[in-house]
Amino acid sequence: MRLKGKRVVVTQIEAFMGKDIVELFRKEGAELVADNRDLCEPDAAATLIGEAGHVDILVANLAAPMLPSTVVDTDDDAFRAMYETMVFPLHRLVRAVLPQMIARRQGKIIVMGSATAMRGLPNMAAYGSARGAQLAYVKNLGIEVAPHNVNVNAIAQAFVDNPSYFPKSYQQTDEFKARLRATAVGRLAHGWESAALALFLAGDESNFLVGQVFPFAGGWVT
Amino acid sequence: MRLKGKRVVVTQIEAFMGKDIVELFRKEGAELVADNRDLCEPDAAATLIGEAGHVDILVANLAAPMLPSTVVDTDDDAFRAMYETMVFPLHRLVRAVLPQMIARRQGKIIVMGSATAMRGLPNMAAYGSARGAQLAYVKNLGIEVAPHNVNVNAIAQAFVDNPSYFPKSYQQTDEFKARLRATAVGRLAHGWESAALALFLAGDESNFLVGQVFPFAGGWVT
Amino acid sequence: MRLKGKRVVVTQIEAFMGKDIVELFRKEGAELVADNRDLCEPDAAATLIGEAGHVDILVANLAAPMLPSTVVDTDDDAFRAMYETMVFPLHRLVRAVLPQMIARRQGKIIVMGSATAMRGLPNMAAYGSARGAQLAYVKNLGIEVAPHNVNVNAIAQAFVDNPSYFPKSYQQTDEFKARLRATAVGRLAHGWESAALALFLAGDESNFLVGQVFPFAGGWVT
Amino acid sequence: MRLKGKRVVVTQIEAFMGKDIVELFRKEGAELVADNRDLCEPDAAATLIGEAGHVDILVANLAAPMLPSTVVDTDDDAFRAMYETMVFPLHRLVRAVLPQMIARRQGKIIVMGSATAMRGLPNMAAYGSARGAQLAYVKNLGIEVAPHNVNVNAIAQAFVDNPSYFPKSYQQTDEFKARLRATAVGRLAHGWESAALALFLAGDESNFLVGQVFPFAGGWVT
Numbered sequence: 001m002r003l004k005g006k007r008v009v010v011t012q013i014e015a016f017m018g019k020d021i022v023e024l025f026r027k028e029g030a031e032l033v034a035d036n037r038d039l040c041e042p043d044a045a046a047t048l049i050g051e052a053g054h055v056d057i058l059v060a061n062l063a064a065p066m067l068p069s070t071v072v073d074t075d076d077d078a079f080r081a082m083y084e085t086m087v088f089p090l091h092r093l094v095r096a097v098l099p100q101m102i103a104r105r106q107g108k109i110i111v112m113g114s115a116t117a118m119r120g121l122p123n124m125a126a127y128g129s130a131r132g133a134q135l136a137y138v139k140n141l142g143i144e145v146a147p148h149n150v151n152v153n154a155i156a157q158a159f160v161d162n163p164s165y166f167p168k169s170y171q172q173t174d175e176f177k178a179r180l181r182a183t184a185v186g187r188l189a190h191g192w193e194s195a196a197l198a199l200f201l202a203g204d205e206s207n208f209l210v211g212q213v214f215p216f217a218g219g220w221v222t
Numbered sequence: 223m224r225l226k227g228k229r230v231v232v233t234q235i236e237a238f239m240g241k242d243i244v245e246l247f248r249k250e251g252a253e254l255v256a257d258n259r260d261l262c263e264p265d266a267a268a269t270l271i272g273e274a275g276h277v278d279i280l281v282a283n284l285a286a287p288m289l290p291s292t293v294v295d296t297d298d299d300a301f302r303a304m305y306e307t308m309v310f311p312l313h314r315l316v317r318a319v320l321p322q323m324i325a326r327r328q329g330k331i332i333v334m335g336s337a338t339a340m341r342g343l344p345n346m347a348a349y350g351s352a353r354g355a356q357l358a359y360v361k362n363l364g365i366e367v368a369p370h371n372v373n374v375n376a377i378a379q380a381f382v383d384n385p386s387y388f389p390k391s392y393q394q395t396d397e398f399k400a401r402l403r404a405t406a407v408g409r410l411a412h413g414w415e416s417a418a419l420a421l422f423l424a425g426d427e428s429n430f431l432v433g434q435v436f437p438f439a440g441g442w443v444t
Numbered sequence: 445m446r447l448k449g450k451r452v453v454v455t456q457i458e459a460f461m462g463k464d465i466v467e468l469f470r471k472e473g474a475e476l477v478a479d480n481r482d483l484c485e486p487d488a489a490a491t492l493i494g495e496a497g498h499v500d501i502l503v504a505n506l507a508a509p510m511l512p513s514t515v516v517d518t519d520d521d522a523f524r525a526m527y528e529t530m531v532f533p534l535h536r537l538v539r540a541v542l543p544q545m546i547a548r549r550q551g552k553i554i555v556m557g558s559a560t561a562m563r564g565l566p567n568m569a570a571y572g573s574a575r576g577a578q579l580a581y582v583k584n585l586g587i588e589v590a591p592h593n594v595n596v597n598a599i600a601q602a603f604v605d606n607p608s609y610f611p612k613s614y615q616q617t618d619e620f621k622a623r624l625r626a627t628a629v630g631r632l633a634h635g636w637e638s639a640a641l642a643l644f645l646a647g648d649e650s651n652f653l654v655g656q657v658f659p660f661a662g663g664w665v666t
Numbered sequence: 667m668r669l670k671g672k673r674v675v676v677t678q679i680e681a682f683m684g685k686d687i688v689e690l691f692r693k694e695g696a697e698l699v700a701d702n703r704d705l706c707e708p709d710a711a712a713t714l715i716g717e718a719g720h721v722d723i724l725v726a727n728l729a730a731p732m733l734p735s736t737v738v739d740t741d742d743d744a745f746r747a748m749y750e751t752m753v754f755p756l757h758r759l760v761r762a763v764l765p766q767m768i769a770r771r772q773g774k775i776i777v778m779g780s781a782t783a784m785r786g787l788p789n790m791a792a793y794g795s796a797r798g799a800q801l802a803y804v805k806n807l808g809i810e811v812a813p814h815n816v817n818v819n820a821i822a823q824a825f826v827d828n829p830s831y832f833p834k835s836y837q838q839t840d841e842f843k844a845r846l847r848a849t850a851v852g853r854l855a856h857g858w859e860s861a862a863l864a865l866f867l868a869g870d871e872s873n874f875l876v877g878q879v880f881p882f883a884g885g886w887v888t
Contacts, residue, residue, distance in 0.1 A: 042298065071313070071363055072320050076264065079313050083305055087351070091293070091301050098294050117358040120365035120433045120850075120888065129309070129359035136339040136354020139666055141293055143342035146628035146663055160652075184590035184786075189652040196649035205640035208604075208633040211342045212659060212666040219590055219654040222583055222786065342628075342666065361888055368850035368885055382874075406564075406812035411874040418871035427862035430826075430855040434888040437878060441812055444564065444805055444878040486742065515757070515807055516764050520708065523757050527749055531795070535737070535745050542738050561802040564809035564877045573753070573803035580783040580798020585737055587786035655786045 002203050004029035008057040009048065011035055011093065016063035016164045017112045017157075020191030021198055028199060030057070040084050045092035057108040057202045058097050062086045063164040064130070068123035082130035090134055094141065098150070105149040110201045111138050112194075113213070115158035115221040131156075135213050142211020153201050153209055158217040160189040184219025224425050226251035230279040231270065233257055233315065238285035238386045239334045239379075242413030243420055250421060252279070262306050267314035279330040279424045280319050284308045285386040286352070290345035304352035312356055316363065320372070327371040332423045333360050334416075335435070337380035337443040353378075357435050364433020375423050375431055380439040382411040406441025446647050448473035452501040453492065455479055455537065460507035460608045461556045461601075464635030465642055472643060474501070484528050489536035501552040501646045502541050506530045507608040508574070512567035526574035534578055538585065542594070549593040554645045555582050556638075557657070559602035559665040575600075579657050586655020597645045597653055602661040604633040628663025668869050670695035674723040675714065677701055677759065682729035682830045683778045683823075686857030687864055694865060696723070706750050711758035723774040723868045724763050728752045729830040730796070734789035748796035756800055760807065764816070771815040776867045777804050778860075779879070781824035781887040797822075801879050808877020819867050819875055824883040826855040850885025 008030040010021050022034045033052040037044050039062065049055060064085035069078065094109065101107025116124050117132035135154055142152040159180070160166075166188060170176050180186060197216055200206060215221040230252040232243050244256045255274040259266050261284065271277060286307035291300065316331065323329025338346050339354035357376055364374040381402070382388075388410060392398050402408060419438055422428060437443040452474040454465050466478045477496040481488050483506065493499060508529035513522065538553065545551025560568050561576035579598055586596040603624070604610075610632060614620050624630060641660055644650060659665040674696040676687050688700045699718040703710050705728065715721060730751035735744065760775065767773025782790050783798035801820055808818040825846070826832075832854060836842050846852060863882055866872060881887040 071366060072317055072324075074313070074317070076310065076314065080310060083309070083355075087305070087355070088298070088302060091296070091348075091351075092298065095294055095296070102294075116362065117354075118361070120361035120363070120885075122362075122366040125359050125362040125366060126313075128362040129313075129355045132339075132358020132361075133305075133309070133351045133355035136357070137347050137351035139340070139342035139354075140338065140344075140347040140350040141342070142666070143628045143663055144293060144344040144347060147630065184587045184654050185652055186591065193649060193652045197644075200641075200644050200649075205637060205644075208629055208637045208660065208662050210628050210663040210666075212663075214658070215656060216652065218652050219587055219656075219786075222586070222654075222656040342663070364888070365850045365885055369852065406809045406876050407874055408813065415871060415874045419866075422863075422866050422871075427859060427866075430851055430859045430882065430884050432850050432885040432888075434881060434885075436880065438874065440874050441564075441809055441876040441878075444808070444876075515810060516761055516768075518757070518761070520754065520758065524754060527753070527799075531749070531799070532742070532746060535740070535792075535795075536742065539738055539740070546738075560806065561798075562805070564805035564807070566806075566810040569803050569806040569810060570757075572806040573757075573799045576783075576802020576805075577749075577753070577795045577799035580801075581791050581795035583784070583786035583798075584782065584788075584791040584794040585786070588737060588788040588791060 001029035002199065006056040007031045007033065007054050008059060009033045009035065009052050009055050010059045011039060011061050012063060016061050016162050017191060017194055018061050020195040021059055021061060024192055024195040024199055039089035045089055046096045049093070049096035055097050055100065058093060059110050059112065059198060060090050060093055061112045062089055064127065066127045066165065070123055071125045074126045079126045082126045086130045087133045090137065098145065101150045102145065102148040107150040108202050109152040110198050111154040112198065113154045113156045115156040115215050115217045118156055118215060119221045138213060139211045146210040151206055151210055153206065154213045155194060155197055156213050156215045156221065157194050158220050159183050160194045160216065161191050182220050189216065189218060223251035224421065228278040229253045229255070229276050230281060231255045231257065231274050231277050232281045233261060233283050234285060238283050238384050239413060239416055240283050242417040243281055243283060246414055246417040246421055261311035267311055268318045271315070271318035277319050277322065280315060281332050281334065281420060282312050282315055283334040284311055286349065288349045288387065292345055293347045296348045301348045304348045305355070308352045309355045312359065320367065323372045324367065324370040329372040330424050331374040332420050333376040334420070335376045335378045337378040337437050337439045340378055340437060341443045360435060361433045368432040373428055373432055375428065376435045377416060377419055378435050378437045378443065379416050380442050381405050382416045382438065383413050404442050411438065411440060445473035446643065450500040451475045451477070451498050452503065453477045453479065453496050453499050454503045455483060455505050456507060460505050460606050461635060461638055462505050464639040465503055465505060468636055468639040468643055483533035489533055490540045493540035499541050499544065502537060503554050503556065503642060504534050504537050505556040506533055508571065510571045510609065514567055515569045518570045523570045526570045527577070530574045531577045534581065542589065545594045546589065546592040551594040552646050553596040554642050555598040556642070557598045557600045559600040559659050559661045562600055562659060563665045582657060583655045590654040595650055595654055597650065598657045599638060599641055600657050600659045600665065601638050602664050603627050604638045604660065605635050626664050633660070633662060667695035668865065672722040673697045673699065673720050674725065675699045675701065675718050675721050676725045677705060677727050678729060682727050682828050683857060683860055684727050686861040687725055687727060690858055690861040690865055705755035711755055712762045715759070715762035721763050721766065724759060725776050725778065725864060726756050726759055727778045728755055730793065732793045732831065736789055737791045740792045745792045748792045749799070752796045753799045756803065764811065767816045768811065768814045773816040774868050775818040776864050777820040778864070779820045779822045781822040781881050781883045784822055784881060785887045804879060805877045812876040817872055817876055819872065820879045821860060821863055822879050822881045822887065823860050824886050825849050826860045826882065827857050848886050855882065855884060
C-alpha cells in the first residue's frame with residue numbers, strides 16, 4: 001500500500017498507460033480520480049483539477065492518435081494536432097495543479113512520455129517533436145519547482161504494450177516482430193512494468209529526483 | 223571560401239544568430255537569401271522558399287521574444303506563442319524545402335536551437351519546451367532523410383552573444399554577470415563562434431552527421 | 445518484502461552505499477551476503493562469489509578513497525588506484541557471477557556509480573574517469589546479457605549522504621554548504637533514497653531495463 | 667591554412683585516425699610531431715612531449731587491438747590491456763603537456779574516442795568501458811582547465827574507416843555489411859571526415875567548447 005491515502009489524478013485513462021497506472025496505483029491504496037475527458041478543450045484541465053480538489057499526485061498521461069507519416073506528408077494540421085493533444089494540455093494541467101502543491105510544499109507530477117524524443121525514427125517527427133516538448137518542459141519545470149518541494153519527472157518509454165500504440169492486432173504483424181529486434185530485451189514491456197516506474201516516481205522514494213527523464217525502452221534507448 | 227556557389231536561406235536575420243551567420247556565410251562565398259519576414263504567418267515559409275528557388279542549405283534561425291516567467295504565470299497564449307514562433311514555422315520551412323533536396327539527393331538543414339532544452343532552468347519552461355520540440359524534431363527528421371543524403375542537425379546553444387537574448391544593456395547587469403558563473407568558460411561566446419559551428423554543419427565535412435544535436439554552451443551543457 | 449527469498453551480494457559494505465543497501469534490502473526480505481573484503485586482491489571477487497554460492501542479485505558497491513586533486517598533481521599511481529579499486533574489481537565480480545545467472549536465465553547486477561562521470565567537475569578527473577569506465581561497462585554489458593534475461597543497470601549518484609564521500613564532519617563546512625547550491629533540491633539525499641532506487645533495479649519491476657544509467661543527483665544531472 | 671604555425675602532436679599515427687589527422691592537419695599548415703612510439707611504456711608520454719617542446723595542440727589518438735569477446739571470456743589481462751593502452755597513456759600525455767598550456771593560457775587537447783562508450787554493443791565491454799573512461803576524463807578535465815583557457819574535447823566516433831577497426835578485408839564481409847544497417851547514413855565515414863571534426867576542435871572556432879563529447883557516428887548515436 002505504497003500510495004495509501006494519496007489522491008492521484010490520472011488523465012486519458014482509456015489511452016496509453018492509463019489503464020495500467022490506474023490498476024497498479026489503486027492496488028497500492030491510492031484514491032484515484034481516473035479521468036477520461038478530452039483535454040484539448042481549453043477549460044478541461046482546470047475543470048478536472050477543480051473537481052478533483054486536493055491532488056497529491058498528477059499523472060499526466062496524454063496520447064495522440066498517430067499514423068506514421070513522412071515529414072513532407074505531414075500537413076500543418078496533423079503536426080499541430082500533436083501539440084494540441086499532448087503539449088498544450090500538459091501545461092494547462094500543470095498550471096491548474098501547481099498552486100496547491102506549492103502552497104502545501106508537497107506534490108508529484110509524472111509525465112508519461114516517449115523515448116521517440118530521444119532517439120530518432122523515420123516517419124515520427126511530428127509525434128516525436130511533441131514528445132520532445134514534453135520532456136524539455138519537465139526538465140525546466142522540475143528545476144523551477146524543486147525549491148517548493150514538488151517533484152516533476154518523466155518516463156520516456158518505448159516498446160511498452162498499450163492500446164494506443166501497440167493494439168493487439170498490430171502485435172501479430174511481421175512489421176511489429178521486426179521492430180522488436182531493435183530492443184535488446186526482445187519483447188514489449190508489460191504495461192504494469194512502466195506503471196511500476198511511475199509508482200516509484202509517485203512515492204517518497206523519489207523525493208530527491210527532479211526534472212529528470214527516465215528512459216524505459218528495453219535497451220533501445222539507455 | 224568554404225560555401226562557394228552554395229545557395230543558403232537564413233531566416234529571421236535580425237534576430238538570434240541571423241546577423242552572425244549571414245556575415246560568416248557570405249565571407250565564405252555563399253549566395254545568401256537573407257530573409258527577415260514574419261514566419262508565423264501560415265504561408266510565409268512556403269512563399270520564402272518559393273522565392274528562393276534552388277536552396278542548398280537552410281539555416282532555420284527562429285527566435286521568440288522571451289521574458290522569464292514562472293510556469294504558473296505563463297498563460298496559454300504566452301505558452302502557445304513559443305510554438306507559433308519557433309516550432310510550427312520550422313516544420314513549414316522544412317516541408318517547403320525538403321522536396322527539392324530529396325530530389326537532388328543533397329541538402330543541409332541546420333536548426334539554431336537552445337541548450338535550455340537539455341538542462342533545465344527556472345522560469346524558462348515555455349521557451350525551453352519549444353526548443354525541446356525543435357531538437358526532437360531534428361533527431362527524428364535527421365534519421366528519416368539520411369537515406370536521401372540530406373543532413374539535418376541542430377546547435378543547442380547557450381550563453382552566446384545575440385541581440386534577442388543578450389542585448390548589450392543586459393550584459394551590464396549584475397544578474398548577467400552572476401549567470402556567467404554557470405559556464406566554465408566565464409564569458410559569452412561571440413556570435414561568430416556559434417556561426418562557425420553552423421558553417422561546419424553546412425559544409426561537406428558534416429556529410430556523415432545526421433539527426434544530431436550539438437551543445438554549444440561554454441561547458442554549461444556538455 | 446519485495447526481495448523475499450532473493451540471495452543478494454553487497455560488496456564493500458562499510459563504504460559508499462553499503463550500509464544503506466544492506467539495511468533496506470534486509471528489511472525487504474533479502475538473504476544477504478554483506479561483504480567487506482578488499483576486492484583489489486586479484487582472487488578476492490571469485491572467492492567471494494564462490495563462498496556466496498547461489499546469487500540472484502549482485503550490488504557492486506565499490507568506492508575509492510578520493511581527495512580532490514588537479515590533473516597535473518595526480519600522479520600515475522593515484523590515477524591507477526581508482527581503476528584498481530573501482531573498475532578492475534567490477535569486471536572480476538561480473539565474470540565470477542555471470543555464468544550462474546546466464547545458466548539460470550535470471551539475475552540482476554546493480555552498479556553503484558557516480559554522476560561525476562556524466563558532468564565534469566574540477567579536481568575529479570581520476571575519480572570521474574574511473575566512474576565513467578563503470579558506466580560504459582554497464583551500457584555494453586547490459587546489452588550483451590539482455591538476451592540471457594540478466595539485467596545490468598547502474599545508478600549514477602551525486603550528493604547522496606555516505607561515509608566515503610560526505611563524512612559528517614565535512615557536512616559542517618562552508619565548502620559543503622556552497623556545493624549544495626549546485627543541486628536544485630538543496631540537500632543531500634538520504635542514503636536510503638539511493639538504496640530505494642537500487643531496490644527498484646533489484647526487483648522484477650526492472651525486468652525491462654538493461655544497460656541503463658540512472659542519474660540520482662537532486663537535479664545536478666538529469 | 668587553418669592551422670598555420672601551430673605545433674601539433676599526434677600520437678600512434680599508424681593506428682586509428684592517425685594517418686587521416688596527420689594528412690589533413692599538414693594540409694592546413696600545422697607543424698606536426700607525428701609520432702608512433704608505444705605509449706604503454708610509463709615514460710614514453712613524457713619523453714614524447716619533452717622532445718616535441720612547444721605544443722599548441724595535442725591529438726590523443728590511442729587505439730588498442732580489439733577482438734570482440736563476451737564479458738565472461740574476457741580475462742583480467744585482456745581487460746586491463748585496454749586501460750594500459752588507451753586510458754593510462756592519455757593521463758600521462760595530458761600531465762606532460764598541460765603545464766606549458768596552462769602557463770601560456772592557450773592549448774587544445776582533442777581525444778579521439780569511441781561512441782561505443784555511449785551506446786552499448788555485445789562483446790565490446792572491455793573496449794567500451796576504457797573508451798568510457800576517456801570520455802569521462804575529458805568531461806572533468808575540460809571543466810577543470812577551462813579557466814586556464816585550455817580546451818579539451820573528445821570525438822566519440824563509430825563507423826569511421828580506419829585501419830585499426832575496419833581493415834579493408836573486413837569491409838568485404840557480410841557481417842560488416844549487416845552492421846552498416848545500424849547507421850542511418852548507410853556507409854562508413856571517410857577518415858578525413860572525422861579528421862575534419864578534429865580540425866574544428868583544434869582551431870579557434872572551438873574556443874568556447876570545453877569538456878564536450880561529440881558523437882560522430884552516422885546517426886548510430888546522436
